[in-house]
Amino acid sequence: MKKDIKCNPSSGQADFCIQNEIEKEKISAKEDQEDKIGKYWKKIILTIFGFLLALLGNYFIPQKAAVEIAVYRIGGLHFDINDNYRIVLLALMICFLLDGIISGKNEKNRKHYAHMAAFRFVLGIVLLIWDIGGTKLQIFTQPFFPGPAQILGAFLEEGPFIFQNTLYSLRLYAVGFFIGTTVGIGTGILIGWFPTVYYWVHPVLHMTGIIPAVAWMPFALTLFPTPFSAAVFLIVICVWFPVASLTAMGIKSTPKQLFEAARILGGGNSYLVFHVAVPHALPEIFSGFGTSNAFAFTTLVMAEMMGQPGGLGYYINLSQVWSAYYKVFAAILVMAILFSFITVLLHAVELRALRWQRGLLK
Amino acid sequence: MSENSGFLQLSHICRTYQDDENEIEALQNINLEVFRGEFVSLIGASGCGKTTTLRLIAGLDKPQAGHIYLEGSEITGTDPKRGFVFQQGALFDWLTVEDNIAAGLKARHIYRRNKEKVQQFINMTGLTGFEKAFPHQISGGMAQRVAIARGLINAPEILLLDEPMGALDSFTRAALQDKLRELQKISRTTMILVTHDVDEAIYLSDRIVIMTPRPGRISEIITVKIPKPRQRGGVEFLELRRELLEKFELASAKPQPEYVI
Ligand SMILES: Nc1ncnc2c1ncn2[C@@H]1O[C@H](COP(=O)(O)OP(=O)(O)OP(=O)(O)O)[C@@H](O)[C@H]1O
Ligand SMILES: [Mg+2]
Numbered sequence: 001m002k003k004d005i006k007c008n009p010s011s012g013q014a015d016f017c018i019q020n021e022i023e024k025e026k027i028s029a030k031e032d033q034e035d036k037i038g039k040y041w042k043k044i045i046l047t048i049f050g051f052l053l054a055l056l057g058n059y060f061i062p063q064k065a066a067v068e069i070a071v072y073r074i075g076g077l078h079f080d081i082n083d084n085y086r087i088v089l090l091a092l093m094i095c096f097l098l099d100g101i102i103s104g105k106n107e108k109n110r111k112h113y114a115h116m117a118a119f120r121f122v123l124g125i126v127l128l129i130w131d132i133g134g135t136k137l138q139i140f141t142q143p144f145f146p147g148p149a150q151i152l153g154a155f156l157e158e159g160p161f162i163f164q165n166t167l168y169s170l171r172l173y174a175v176g177f178f179i180g181t182t183v184g185i186g187t188g189i190l191i192g193w194f195p196t197v198y199y200w201v202h203p204v205l206h207m208t209g210i211i212p213a214v215a216w217m218p219f220a221l222t223l224f225p226t227p228f229s230a231a232v233f234l235i236v237i238c239v240w241f242p243v244a245s246l247t248a249m250g251i252k253s254t255p256k257q258l259f260e261a262a263r264i265l266g267g268g269n270s271y272l273v274f275h276v277a278v279p280h281a282l283p284e285i286f287s288g289f290g291t292s293n294a295f296a297f298t299t300l301v302m303a304e305m306m307g308q309p310g311g312l313g314y315y316i317n318l319s320q321v322w323s324a325y326y327k328v329f330a331a332i333l334v335m336a337i338l339f340s341f342i343t344v345l346l347h348a349v350e351l352r353a354l355r356w357q358r359g360l361l362k
Numbered sequence: 363m364s365e366n367s368g369f370l371q372l373s374h375i376c377r378t379y380q381d382d383e384n385e386i387e388a389l390q391n392i393n394l395e396v397f398r399g400e401f402v403s404l405i406g407a408s409g410c411g412k413t414t415t416l417r418l419i420a421g422l423d424k425p426q427a428g429h430i431y432l433e434g435s436e437i438t439g440t441d442p443k444r445g446f447v448f449q450q451g452a453l454f455d456w457l458t459v460e461d462n463i464a465a466g467l468k469a470r471h472i473y474r475r476n477k478e479k480v481q482q483f484i485n486m487t488g489l490t491g492f493e494k495a496f497p498h499q500i501s502g503g504m505a506q507r508v509a510i511a512r513g514l515i516n517a518p519e520i521l522l523l524d525e526p527m528g529a530l531d532s533f534t535r536a537a538l539q540d541k542l543r544e545l546q547k548i549s550r551t552t553m554i555l556v557t558h559d560v561d562e563a564i565y566l567s568d569r570i571v572i573m574t575p576r577p578g579r580i581s582e583i584i585t586v587k588i589p590k591p592r593q594r595g596g597v598e599f600l601e602l603r604r605e606l607l608e609k610f611e612l613a614s615a616k617p618q619p620e621y622v623i
Contacts, residue, residue, distance in 0.1 A: 260422050261452040266442035266516060267469035275469070279456040356456045356496040 040110060043117040044100035048093045050124020055089045057128040058082055058149065065138035067147075072156045081153035088152055089127070096120065146326040154330035161315075166334055168310035169300060173342070176232045177296050180239025184292070185285060187240070188247020192281070193273060198248070205245055213238035213295070214302045221307060231303040238299045239292040246288035250281025283357060286350045293346055297339050312338075368395035368431075369552060370419065370520060375428035377414055377578075387577030388414045392428070394571065394580065396520075396554065401546060403563035403570045404556045411578025412556040416522045419554065420446045432520070442470060445518035445551075449525045451509040453497045460484065460493040462508050466516040476515075483511040486548070487541065503534035507541065514545060520552040528558065536594075539565055543591065560606050564599060565592055572609060582609065 063069065071080045103109035127148055133139045134147030155162060190197045191205070213234045224230035254277045262276045278285075304313025312331045319327035375392040378385050389411045396402050404412045417423040419430060421440040430437040432444070453462050464480045467473040484490055487507040497505055506526050513521050523542075527535045543566055546553055557563050563570045564586060572582045584606070588598045 255452075257448055257450075257452045258454065260440075261446070261448060261454075262465070262469060263440045264420060264422070264442070264444070264446045265466035265469045265512070267465075271469045275465075276454070279454070282456065356458075356498070358498070 037104075040100075040104055040114060043114040044097065044104075046117045047096050047100060047113075047120045050121035051089050051093045051096070051127070052124070054124045054127040054131060055086055055093075058086055058089070058131050061132060061136050063136055065136065067135055067138065067150070070153060070157070074156070079156060081149045081156065084156055085131075085149035085152050143323055143325050146329065150326040151329040151333065154324075154327045158327075162330065162334065165310050165312050165315040165331075166338065168308075168314075169304065169312045169335075170338065172228065172231055172235065172304070172308075172311060173296060173300055176235025176300070177239055177293070179232065180236040180292065180296070181243050181289060183236065184240045184243025184288065185247050188244040188281075188285070188288075189251060189273065189278065191244065192248035192251025193277065198252075202245075202248070205241060208237075209241035209245065213299045214306070217303070217306060227308050231300070231308055234299050234303050235296050238295040242291040242295065243285065243288035246284040246291075247281055250284030251277045253284075254280040283354055286354060289346060289350070293343060297335075301335070369398040369400075369433060370394075370396040371429075371431040372415075372419070373429055373431075375415075375418065375425045375430065377411070377418065377423070377425050389418075389425070390577035390579050392578075392580060394583075396552060398519075399550045399552055400568045401553045401555070401566055403567040404554065404573060405558070405560065405563050405570055406573030406581075407575050409578075410573040410575035412573060413524055414578065415573075416446070416524050416554065416556060419520070420444050420522055422446075442466060442516040443519050445513035445516060445521040447506075447509045447513045447521065447523045447526045449528055451497075451505045451526075453505055453508055453512075455497050458494050458496055459489055459500065459504075459508050462497070463489075463511045463515055465512060470516070479515060483515050486545065487511040501534075503530050503538055506530065506538060510542065510545065514549060514551065517549070518551060520554065523553060523555045525556050525558065527562065535559075535562070542566065560603055560610075561594065564588075564602055564606070565594060570606070572606075 069080045069082060071078055073079075100113055103113040131147050131149065134145050135149055136147070187201065187205075191201050192198070216234060216237060217230075220230035220233045221227070224233055258276050258280065259272055262272050267275065300311070301313040301316075304311035305317050308314050312335055316328050316331045319325070319331065372392050372394040375389055376387075377389040378387050380386075392411075392415065404415060406412060414423065418425055419437065421437050421444065424438075437444075454465060457465065460480060461468075463483055464473055467476050467479065481493075484493055487510060489504060489507055489511070492500060492504065497508070500508070510521075510523075510526065513523075526542075527538050530538065539562055542553075545551075546566075555563070555566060567586050570584045570586060571580055572584065573579065574581045584602075586602065588596070588602070592599055
């Protein structure tokens, strides 16, 4: 709110100054409000405008380079890759418009939306340039940098196949991450709680932990019955190390007084472990999840690129063989969306589980 | 065992700690009897072994010599019969106020049968409305009330309090003292309180145990005969206060020091 309301002493209204100030402040607050709303609308328009330019560019700029604009039949309708691209742009614009309207209701969200406006505008412009450079005029080196319409065309061409491979990756990730974190927390508790286990296992954990999981690939591929289980094994290994060592750290750092308090309250060993040490270690456990999550993505893709019958990594390999780089980009796009979704989900779970900690960290 | 022969008995307790080079005699030949339902304060200079005494009674530590008996049976380890309130509360940060208070019941697997006790203690300690708050969301005074409620919910025969009000401002402290007195009146729990505050000791105690450091010993035990509830500004109160402060040779140095440390 603006506070720079001044009374003009020469206007002879000095007596009413205070009253006026209050009223003026009310008016100015109202103006401020209107001003803010006006500015916010500009941010929404700015956000959408970049994508609108990309859309118009795609529509009006003529196709100069010799690119085959493939046409697909979907449900009786004919789509070419440009139609598809424009639908995606339109969908993006609608999403951002709705996001803008919904975010407008809440101060924090509004600020965030306004903050992101410039970036999103430039994103639209980048799409426009990319479209021109990659498809329309093809100034970029081909076939390595196809335009956005061509990349999205991959989904028209073999959407179900991409979906199938995405599911394969997701399944691999879920199984590997679940087993890895479970085993990791289990060993972490043992290491953190029993000094003997710490003595014998911790050095081993440290030595094996720094080796990138994919180094075990040759063993995994020969020792495990199926490629899937071999890849699961690799993900389990790479998740296990950070989760186990951070869990152990969290448990070891539990203040002695908390254990004493729990004992006095009548808690036995299992209460001390599962109701004192483990909850105390939760922040570390989640930090282990965060680290191993990133490792798991890397291991997952590497494993898929080195001998899996499916998955996004496999799809990249396959596409590369045919020099279909637009498909490589399509797979990368799916990965970006999938992995950020998983990361956001994990973060949401963490915020919920550690809500007792908020404010303590500051 | 009759009401009057030591409910809690400490006989010839010695406890030394081995430092890097020298031995510290934290406690040297401590003899003390505490009666059922009594409120006893331990008071004395820093390092005179007050915390050590409480920890021994709680069973968190063992004496090198001597024995501690509660109702005739020797104390060998911790027991929910002997509650403990730590100086900093030692609350479980990840549990709500309600769950912290219920912790003792849950740890002993008797929560289901005693659910209503939790709300009862929340109300008794004036924490109504903060059931779902986490420790980081409440004030220091409230946190200590949670710690006291958590200690009392197990219905201990004796509650040991190690400077539970040490970190609080004087208003909160006075309010909490009233609360503690009230709680003791209701529950008739025997309480042993470690404090640095002479006023607090006089206000709450039936007897005040004065300890001296190096080596830690009991120098005197004073019976407070002023009828309860006591007036903080009462004549007898101030008289006893002056007497106590003189014993610490501080009364003459400063006319009215707040606390003796
Ligand atoms: N675990 C320990 N290891 C070594 N020395 C200890 C230990 N616990 C206590 N001491 C020593 O024993 C003596 C008595 O300690 P204690 O904590 O009982 O004193 P206190 O009366 O509670 O003091 P304060 O008022 O400062 O809390 C001190 O000199 C202390 O340094
Ligand atoms: Mg102490």
